[in-house]
Amino acid sequence: MKKYRSHLILFHRDSALIKSLNFDDHDIDLEVTPEPTGTFWKSADGRSESWIKDPQESHRFENTVPADELIIIAKNEGIAEDILSTIKGGILLAYPDFNNFPLVADLNSVEEIQPEIYKDEYFNNYYKQIGHVGYGCRVLKEAYERADFQYAIEKFKLSLKINSMTPDSAHPKHGQIFKHYDPDKSYHTSGAFAITAAFSVVEELGLEVRSSSKKPRFIDNEKGTWNPSVLHDIEERLKKIGVTKIDTFDWIFRGDKTEVEKDLKPYFGFDSEWTKLNEDVRDKTLTFPEAIHNLSYLRNFIASHKFSTLTQFISPYDIFNAQSLARNLILRSLGLWKIELYNHTN
Known part of the structure; x- marks a missing residue:
């Protein structure tokens, strides 16, 4: 087993959480130094x-100790890189803000470069x-040794x-802050x-709605009346990850209806509880099967295959x-x- 520098500096609460994790059942480990x-x-x-x-000024900080760096322990660098990639995915799952996500240097073996070298401004x-x-x-602890989970994260x-945009940008207090239409075809494509x-994440997790021409998704497409066998199937698979029939997902609609929203079939949901706070907020509360259907509709009819006339109307929301x-x-x-970010006991 070899040790690799991640070049990630930890806040103290992250150090404490990492120290509480147990990787004894795996061929990997983490430590902080x-x-x-x-x-x-x-x-x-x-x-x-x-x-x-300036590291030379560190003597001015009394009663302090160096912050910790995350060290990855693995059989080889390839495995260590894979571990770090999953960790980065977990960081983005905590708060998905890719634009401000710093890209740190590649891993290197702890033995490869002497610690004193990092005092140099270039290296630090x-x-x-x-x-x-x-x-x-x-x-990482929960996803390791599950390829489907790791691929879903990637x-x-x-x-x-x-x-992408940040979750804060979608907060109801902001109303509509992004325009629905961008004339740039590169935006439509991205x-x-x-x-x-x-949507491929949903497929990787095995949580797509499974229907076909012989087994249609809805008995009445206009009213959104589910085929009972199709609905039961997705509800049972969702139940295995803890999603119950009463759990809901809020689908964001802001400002005027877009051409994409007008085309959604069926049109599911009821007004989310905060919609009265801002006239630009028209969010809808959906069941999870309804939300997964919405996503599959976007993917199948608007986002994939040969682009349709509606593709240009994809909005940030x-x-x-x-x-x-x-x-x-x-x-x-x-x-x-439902696990708190820094809950050490669960």
Whole structure:
């Protein structure tokens, strides 16, 4: 087993969470060690953290100790890279903001470069301190040795990378902050592929609605009356990851109806509880089978195959809905949907 530097600097609460994780049943492990740059510091009790540009000035910080770096232990660098990729996916599952997600340097063996080298400004720039690394490691613990989970996480990351917005941008207090239409065909293309990747997450988890011409999804498509056998099938698969019939998912609609929204068939949901707060907010509360149907409709008729005339009307909110549903289902499949970010006991 070899040790590899992740170049990820941990906040104290992430260090504590990582130390609480047990990887004894796996061929991998994680540890935390004092970071070598002399740039990141924390108080001895972990209640405060600081950063300095010049490591030579570190003597000014009394009663402090170096912050921790995440170290990955694995048989080889390829496995370590795979582990780090899953951890990064877990960080984005905690808060999906790819645009501000720092790309740290590639892994290297702990023995490869002497710690003193990192005191040099060029090398200490390899290091970044970001939040939710502990949660990312928790995701790794649950996803490791499950290829379907790991592929679902990679597809989620790819969807965010292609085109995404932050959850805060979708908060009802903001109303509609993005225009629905962008004339740029590159935007239409990236939006369509982001939706397609998000739907592929659902397929990877085995949670797509399974219907066919011989087994139609709806008895009445206009009214949205489900075929009982199709509905029972998806409800049973959702039940296995803890989704009950009373669990709901809020689908974001903002401003005027788009051409995409007008085309959704059937048109599911009732007004979400916060819609009265802002006239631009028309969000709908759906059951999970309804939400998965909406996503499959976007993928099948608007986002994939040969683009239709509706593809140009994909909005940031369509993309966000697709990715939010994918994120929700990944975390539920991992058993982490109701787990607090820094709960050490569950």
